Amino acid sequence: MTENNFDFRDLFVLDLANNHQGDVEHGKRVIREHGAAVAEAGVRAAMKFQFRDLPDFVHPDDQKSSTNKHVPRFLSTRLPWKAYEEMLAEVRAQGMLAMCTPFDEASVAQIERMGFDIIKVASCSAADWPLLERVAASGLPVIASTGGLTIQEVDALYSFLQHRACDFALMHCVSIYPTPDDACNLGNIAEFKERYRGVVIGWSTHENPADTVHVGLAQALGAEMFERHVGVPTDDITLNAYSATPDETRDWLAAWTRARTIIGSHSRGAPRPEEAEAIDGLARGIFARGPIEKGQAIRAEDVYFAFPRREGQLASGAWTDGMVATAAIAADAPLTPEAVSVPERGREAVLKRAVHEVKALLTKARVPLNHDFTTEYSHHYGVERFNEVGAVLITVVNREYAKKILVQLPGQSHPLHYHKLKEETFLVVYGDLSIELDGQVRTLVPGDTLTVRPGVWHRFWTEGGCIFEEISTTAHRGDSVYRDPAINRLEHSERKTVVDHWGRFQLNEALKAR
Incomplete structure (x- = not known):
């Protein structure tokens, strides 16, 4: 199986396409001048070629005369493989990664022979299964564009690349050249981020290259990889309406850099001193x-x-x-x-603060709850140490079968114990969960399951916060036996605060009764 080691994040793809105009020296100039723009911006970029095994790529009849507008362009800009090797050497000299889009199986073989770093699937090839099979067999990192695909076709492409163990990323793309604003649909990037979690999503752009607003919007919506066509105009060469000059590439990269600064951190940290002072005032x-x-x-x-x-x-x-x-x-x-x-409200404040954090974590993880559940705030060493040793157990159903949703906040642990009667299976739905089972430690991630049989010692903890389901036989009070005898001596109410729903009106009274 291919290991997923390639980092697609913050990668800029510069598509040379046919802008070398069939002239290797002009192609090298395009690479040098855009390579200089990349170096000035200090970003990581890949120069992308397009390979067609010409003339065999084109049907024999169309080689003589064709009504297809692309055929004359492909044939007129044809270069020998040696010329591409020269341009590839220039890409390396400019410190950029080398990337190539094949449009037929023979071109994949050339990509392998020349030692390209990344292989690209064009939108028009995203449902070309014979070619996709050959691309997957190359073992190279894959970037796939999705222009013109329905969401069902993108699902199929995603599943195919997963099943072939490809190291891959997806590009939201609109195959209209140039792309008008009302066709960009940048909101698709956010949808892709949600639908294909764990996969880097990019924006392959064909809008007017002088317009830099798109790159910032795409980044704000979650795009982590960007592509555009590039070229160099001369007295004899006029660029098409969607290819960027070196200066336009500089402006594009500067707009990305500024947007990155403006977006800043996705994590809510402490306010800056000047902001805190302004609010306090x-x-x-x-x-x-x-x-x-x-x-x-x-x-x-x-x-x-x-x-x-x-x-x-x-x-x-x-x-x-x-x-x-x-x-x-x-x-x-x-x-x-x-x-x-001021009255001492330390214990109450600890659990109320935990309620807010737990609700926020459930919302972030999209774990829904109805109104009919009970909540246990587990604090085996006292409420005061809840943030260190604690968990929130939400009982959804407890019949002959039972289901609980367990939430641990970052840094919380649960003590070593076993159950006399209950058998339970943990299913992680969010975050990280480390569990020690009979002396062996395992780390579980979303989708992982682990069954704990009666009598088996176990404890669990989380570094960054975790939500997991506990599916079990009936849960009985007094069924847990702890390694620490001090916990076993506690009454149930001393180590757990149990309330209906979140305990909005019960929590204070439950704590006072202790």
């Missing part, structure tokens, strides 16, 4: 509506919220019932941390 503070005596329980009607917040003052978002004045506070004076005590 617009916050309201908590003020005393009238005089508050030391020791007085502060009610909502005793305070008001106003702008601007004073230095060191409690912000309006910090207000909570149960505050008590630890010092006298004058009317209209700010409430400060030194002047009030």
Whole structure:
């Protein structure tokens, strides 16, 4: 089986096509001048040739006279294989990868012989199964364009490349030259990203090469690979309407670079200091509506919220019932941390914060829930350590058969234990899950399953967060035996907080009862 090692991300494909005009020296000039643009931008690029085993590629009758507009162009720009080898050497000299589109099986053999890095499937060949079989047999990384294909045909192409163990990427492409805005359908990129998860998706562009808006939009929608036709105009050579000059390639790459900067990170991190300062400067503070005596329980009607917040003052978002004045506070004076005590809500806050994170993770993973379920917040070493040792177990059904959805947040683990009666199978649907089963550690990824029989010691943990289904025989209270005797001595309610649904109105009472 072919190993999937090629990194298609942030790859720029420059299609030479027939823009060498049948002149090897002009072809080398195109390669040099666009290679210079690539080097200036500091990006990774592949120069792409197109191979047709001419004249045999064209039917004998059409070689003499043809109504097909492409035949004269193919025949008039024909080059010997030695000429392509010269241009290939120029690609290497410019520090670019070498890529080629074959339109027949004999051309695949030439690609193998010359040692190209990547092989391309043109849109017109994406349902040419004899050619696709030969491309797959080459063992080269494959980029396949999808112009003019229905979604069912793209599904078939995706499945074929998967089944042949090809290392491949897909290009959203529109085979209209040049492509008008209303035909670009860049939203297809997002659909491809969702439908073909784990496969790099690109945008093969045929729009006006002077227009650089498309590359930024495509990148924002998830494209990680980009292609366009390139050439060099001269006094005798006029480029077609969809091929870029070297300067247009520079502008295109600059637009991609700027869009990349603007898009930034997909992960929500901490705000920059200047942003935090700006937001903090617009916050309201908590003020005393009238005089508050030391020791007085502060009610909502005793305070008001106003702008601007004073230095060191409690912000309006910090207000909570149960505050008590630890010092006298004058009317209209700010409430400060030194002047009030805030009720301890540590355990409640830990689990409520976990609810928000778990809901967000389920939404991100597209795991739906109805309204009829119970939730267990598992905290074998106390709620305070829930973020370290914990899990959220959502019971969907528990009859003679049972199904739970287990969610672990990044960095959480579950202690070593076994079940006296229950047999369970884990099915990972999102993230990473490491499990130790009778002393052997396995890492599971989405789609992996693992069965745990009664009496088998096991524990599990996750680095980046995980959602997995537990399909089992009936779950019984008291069926778990833990390696740590301290856990076994705990009452069920001490190591698990169980509520209906998410426990919006039960969670506080459940924790108070402990």
